[in-house]
Amino acid sequence: xxxxxxxxxxxxxxxxxxxxxxxxxxxxxxxxxxxxxxxxxxxxxxxxxxxxxxxxxxxxxxxxxxxxxxxxxxxxxxxxxxxxxxxxxxxxxxxxxxxxxxxxxxxxxxxxxxxx
Amino acid sequence: xxxxxxxxxxxxxxxxxxxxxxxxxxxxxxxxxxxxxxxxxxxxxxxxxxxxxxxxxxxxxxxxxxxxxxxxxxxxxxxxxxxxxxxxxxxxxxxxxxxxxxxxxxxxxxxx
Numbered sequence: 633x634x635x636x637x638x639x640x641x642x643x644x645x646x647x648x649x650x651x652x653x654x655x656x657x658x659x660x661x662x663x664x665x666x667x668x669x670x671x672x673x674x675x676x677x678x679x680x681x682x683x684x685x686x687x688x689x690x691x692x693x694x695x696x697x698x699x700x701x702x703x704x705x706x707x708x709x710x711x712x713x714x715x716x717x718x719x720x721x722x723x724x725x726x727x728x729x730x731x732x733x734x735x736x737x738x739x740x741x742x743x744x745x746x747x748x
Numbered sequence: 749x750x751x752x753x754x755x756x757x758x759x760x761x762x763x764x765x766x767x768x769x770x771x772x773x774x775x776x777x778x779x780x781x782x783x784x785x786x787x788x789x790x791x792x793x794x795x796x797x798x799x800x801x802x803x804x805x806x807x808x809x810x811x812x813x814x815x816x817x818x819x820x821x822x823x824x825x826x827x828x829x830x831x832x833x834x835x836x837x838x839x840x841x842x843x844x845x846x847x848x849x850x851x852x853x854x855x856x857x858x859x860x
Contacts, residue, residue, distance in 0.1 A: 636790075666849070668851070673856070674853055674854070675752075675754075675838055675851045675852050675853040675854045676791070676838065676840075676851040677851075678848070678849070678850070678851075681848065722790055722791070734779055734781060734796055734798075734804065734842055734849075735781070735793045735796065735804050735806070736781070736783075736791075736793065736840070736849060737793070738783075738790035738791045738792075739790055740789060740790045741789070741790050
């Protein structure tokens with residue numbers, strides 16, 4: 633069974649400082665990995681994904697993530713955080729095998745608070 | 749390119765009632781998935797539809813059911829509502845073989 637862990641419930645960072653949100657995963661095959669952001673009372677907004685290729689993935693709004701197969705991690709990073717980045721962030725994994733279907737498994741989420 | 753549209757945005761129902769939630773897929777997508785997001789938690793997979801048939805289901809009881817229509821839009825039906833069914837219900841569309849998912853803004857269901 634596939635699973636995702638986001639070890640930090642909340643991350644606090646000062647505006648302009650680097651932001652990192654951690655994610656580790658477990659899946660039987662080669663994973664498809666995703667990051668989504670959620671603002672209050674809204675749905676999930678896509679940030680980036682890793683399917684194959686370069687381990688460093690660049691996404692929307694200046695975010696990037698690094699796929700590390702040996703550590704089974706896919707941490708989200710932003711070099712300089714903005715107050716508007718304050719939101720709830722979710723990491724998700726999909727097992728691309730046919731038997732697993734298109735199911736996404738999400739982590740519990742990490743709340744990011746960027747202080748001015 | 750249209751996104752994923754869900755209706756209604758908010759809904760209040762009484763325990764024991766039935767509810768139907770609706771989702772219009774993004775243009776070009778042929779697969780629809782539904783997720784339940786309880787307060788303070790990550791989304792949980794309910795089920796997925798492809799070619800109008802359910803082809804994957806999470807750990808949800810049979811009173812959660814769905815439909816997919818020829819235009820790839822979808823419905824989620826929940827019978828005999830329980831207080832614990834109160835949650836944000838998210839619809840996601842995707843294209844089989846592709847890697848991307850587009851989520852709607854969700855329907856907030858409150859069961860009283």
